[in-house]
Amino acid sequence: MSEAAVRTQRGADAARTPDASTQRHRARTVRPPRWLKPLLFALCLVPAAWVIWALYSDFARVTSYLGANPITEAEHFTGKWTLRFLIVTLATTPLRRLTGWNWLARYRRMFGLFAFFYAALHLSMYVGVDMGFDFGDIGHDIVKHPYITIGMTAFLLLIPLAVTSTNAMVRRLGGARWRSLHRLVYVVAVLGVIHFWWAVKKDITEPLIYALVFGALFGARIIWLAGARRTGRTSS
Amino acid sequence: MLIRKGSDVRASEITDEKDYMDRRRFLGRVGGIGLAALAGPTLLGASLAGCDASAARADSMSGAGSEAGDAPPDDKLTPYEDVTTYNNFYEFGTDKSDPAANAKSFRTEPWTLEVAGLVAKPAKYHLEDFIRPYALEERIYRHRCVEGWSMVIPWLGFPMASVIKAAEPLSSAKYIQLTTLLDPKQMPGQRRRILDWPYTEALRLDEAMNPLAIFAVGLYGKMLPNQNGAPLRHVIPWKYGFKGAKSIVKITFTERQPATTWNVAAPNEYGFYANVNPEVDHPRWSQAKERRIGEFRRRPTLMFNGYGDQVASLYSGMDLRKNY
Numbered sequence: 001m002s003e004a005a006v007r008t009q010r011g012a013d014a015a016r017t018p019d020a021s022t023q024r025h026r027a028r029t030v031r032p033p034r035w036l037k038p039l040l041f042a043l044c045l046v047p048a049a050w051v052i053w054a055l056y057s058d059f060a061r062v063t064s065y066l067g068a069n070p071i072t073e074a075e076h077f078t079g080k081w082t083l084r085f086l087i088v089t090l091a092t093t094p095l096r097r098l099t100g101w102n103w104l105a106r107y108r109r110m111f112g113l114f115a116f117f118y119a120a121l122h123l124s125m126y127v128g129v130d131m132g133f134d135f136g137d138i139g140h141d142i143v144k145h146p147y148i149t150i151g152m153t154a155f156l157l158l159i160p161l162a163v164t165s166t167n168a169m170v171r172r173l174g175g176a177r178w179r180s181l182h183r184l185v186y187v188v189a190v191l192g193v194i195h196f197w198w199a200v201k202k203d204i205t206e207p208l209i210y211a212l213v214f215g216a217l218f219g220a221r222i223i224w225l226a227g228a229r230r231t232g233r234t235s236s
Numbered sequence: 237m238l239i240r241k242g243s244d245v246r247a248s249e250i251t252d253e254k255d256y257m258d259r260r261r262f263l264g265r266v267g268g269i270g271l272a273a274l275a276g277p278t279l280l281g282a283s284l285a286g287c288d289a290s291a292a293r294a295d296s297m298s299g300a301g302s303e304a305g306d307a308p309p310d311d312k313l314t315p316y317e318d319v320t321t322y323n324n325f326y327e328f329g330t331d332k333s334d335p336a337a338n339a340k341s342f343r344t345e346p347w348t349l350e351v352a353g354l355v356a357k358p359a360k361y362h363l364e365d366f367i368r369p370y371a372l373e374e375r376i377y378r379h380r381c382v383e384g385w386s387m388v389i390p391w392l393g394f395p396m397a398s399v400i401k402a403a404e405p406l407s408s409a410k411y412i413q414l415t416t417l418l419d420p421k422q423m424p425g426q427r428r429r430i431l432d433w434p435y436t437e438a439l440r441l442d443e444a445m446n447p448l449a450i451f452a453v454g455l456y457g458k459m460l461p462n463q464n465g466a467p468l469r470h471v472i473p474w475k476y477g478f479k480g481a482k483s484i485v486k487i488t489f490t491e492r493q494p495a496t497t498w499n500v501a502a503p504n505e506y507g508f509y510a511n512v513n514p515e516v517d518h519p520r521w522s523q524a525k526e527r528r529i530g531e532f533r534r535r536p537t538l539m540f541n542g543y544g545d546q547v548a549s550l551y552s553g554m555d556l557r558k559n560y
Contacts (some may be wrong), residue, residue, distance in 0.1 A: 059532055067333065068322030068529050069385055132533055137522070145521055198520060201383065202501060203330035203430050 032103045040107060044114045047081050048121055055129070071130050078122035079196065083210050085115035086189050087217065094220040109165055112185070116162040119155050147198035154191035157184050189214045310535075311378065314387035316456050318529050323463045324381065325482055326430055327416065327423035334425070335463035342422055344467040344483075353413075353489035356404035363467055367453060369402065370394035374457070375450055377473035380512045380541045386526045391471055392454030397445045399487070405441065409489035413438040414470055414481040431497050437481040438494040438508070439472065440550075448473055448546055451484075474543040476510045507560035511551065512541035516560050 054065035055074045066073040089111040096104045131138050141148040161182055163169070170178045193214060197207040325335035328342075347363040372392050380386045400412065418434035420426040426433045443449065452471045453460055460466040465482025472479050478498050488494070498506035505519055514524045514537040525534040540547050551559070 064317070068318035069332070069527065071527065071532070072385070130527075130534075137525070141522060144517065147520055202326075205330075 030101065030103055032106070037107065037110070041110065044085070044110070047077070048118065051077050051121075071125070075122065075125045075130060078118055078125055082115055082118040082122050083189075083192050083196065085111055085118055086185070086192060087210075087213055089115055090185065090189065090214070090217045094217060097224070113162060113165060116158050119158055123152075123155055147195050150191050150198065151195035154188045154195060157188050157191070161185060161188075186218065311376075311388050312530075313376070313390060314529050319387055319389055319455060320461045320463060322529065324383075324477065325425075325463055325465065327425045327433075327435065327483070328463065329425045330430060336461075338424055339462035339466075342462040342466070342483075344462065347467050347485075349468065349484065350486045351399075351403050352486060354406040354409035354491060355489050356406065357402070367394075367468075370398050372453065373450075375448075375452075375471070375473075377448075377471060378541050379471075379473065379477055380526060380537065382476035382478055382506070382510070382518060382523075384521060384523070384526050385529055386537075387529050390456055391450065391452040392457065392460075393450040393452035393471065395447055396449040396451055396470060397447065399451060400441070400445060403487075403489070405489050408491045410441055411438050411490045411493055412441055412444045413486075413488040413490055413494040414484050415486040415488065416481050417483045417485045432500050435481055435497045436494060437470075437479055438490075438496050439479075440493075441489075443472070443547075443550055446547055446550065448543060474512060474540040474547045476512060478506065479510045509551075509556075509559045511547075511556065511560075512537060513539060513556055513560070515539075516557055 057063045058070040092108040193211045321336045322332045323335040328335040328338040349361045349366045352358050376390045379389050414437045416435035468484045469482040526537045527534050
């Protein structure tokens with residue numbers, strides 16, 4: 001989240017009760033160590049680094065890190081990490097509210113951009129590695145096969161969010177417009193789960209788990225929104 | 237198509253699958269008895285010994301495939317490791333690695349097999365008695381999964397036709413149904429209703445009589461690993477892999493077309509015929525190409541998985557789009 005947006009959010013929170021205000025104030029003074037962000041950044045890169053290396057190794061050195069069908073496995077792997085980073089991104093705000101750890105907000109943008117990064121990696125695996133840049137086949141897939149159509153749509157919707165993630169773009173759009181644009185992330189999450197669900201042959205346990213987690217994260221927002229409505233505020 | 241008996245297999249053709257080559261050389265030296273001994277004091281020992289004997293009968297196979305005896309150079313055997321660790325066998329879990337992990341302690345002895353339905357000779361067999369009359373042959377088949385990947389597997393088995401003839405089907409028998417064991421205690425996947433257990437598959441009788449259709453009891457010259465459908469499965473190389481039932485306990489001859497598990501689970505996605513067909517997509521994904529396990533690029537999928545010369549006539553006049 002941008003600093004501007006964080007400030008607006010905090011302003012809204014602080015207005016609730018004086019009690020909460022002091023609590024937030026105290027929480028705000030907690031500053032995470034400087035090394036935490038680079039550490040998180042490096043950790044977020046680990047799955048990508050691993051899967052690229054494993055894929056290379058499985059073909060070049062005939063290892064079996066990704067099993068008998070490494071390309072398909074790498075596609076699944078990067079797809080699931082996209083969903084996981086969407087979850088982490090969307091969990092930041094509820095976690096912040098529950099715990100009062102406002103410093104979590106500093107990392108939300110980074111998590112969101114990693115979701116985009118993994119989506120791009122997932123798409124590259126499909127376009128470049130799996131389909132071998134055969135755009136005839138890819139076009140056929142997009143038109144004929146709904147789970148590909150949906151996945152592609154979800155990726156396209158992530159692009160404006162990534163592009164407007166900078167402070168300068170938040171300022172240019174203004175907090176309110178920026179926030180309404182970034183609600184697209186909910187649409188992306190829903191499309192992402194449908195994409196997964198429809199790609200699975202029969203056992204939908206795993207996509208169901210993702211659906212439930214996103215459901216919980218959406219639910220938390222609905223509850224807070226309803227609470228906010230009751231107390232006469234309209235901010236989300 | 238690749239129907240080859242042991243004697244036809246030139247070492248140079250057999251890829252780098254070391255175990256297999258070692259086994260072959262061993263076999264060459266000591267003959268069938270050696271293989272039987274290796275197979276251990278198991279029910280298949282005697283039958284596996286027959287494998288070499290069958291080599292002498294190479295010509296007795298109906299002409300179906302012999303002319304195609306030369307393996308296309310791009311149909312290298314899929315390594316044993318991949319064949320036995322990347323499996324769809326939902327009775328042991330839905331991940332590809334689940335069957336190898338969960339079928340380790342699966343008990344295939346004793347094993348009873350029932351031949352039932354519209355036959356003159358319905359019977360229950362101990363598996364070894366069921367197999368004994370038939371000489372085992374090696375069949376190197378392409379295996380195409382409906383999910384878009386494929387392998388090349390050297391099976392060990394015998395024609396379904398031999399079994400069918402021995403059972404003496406009545407004239408009213410039009411279909412043959414294969415049923416997998418139902419045993420949730422041993423098959424953890426059956427504790428969840430992912431599919432309608434037990435797994436059943438079926439063929440038209442004339443399809444099952446085709447010389448390419450086999451019952452398999454081994455692969456790579458060894459007894460069938462549990463995760464590949466031990467102790468007995470059937471293999472229909474021109475159809476998608478799910479048409480092959482594993483760990484078969486019952487063979488039933490029927491007049492009406494039997495229900496088949498995947499067709500019941502998703503009728504619009506999995507038809508009764510399930511012939512490999514690059515022109516008819518699965519509703520959710522393309523079937524035009526496939527990834528051969530171990531290869532980087534996808535390759536075009538062949539009509540009837542490349543076995544059209546032998547099987548296309550079974551479907552003449554049929555709309556394969558409707559009968560997918």
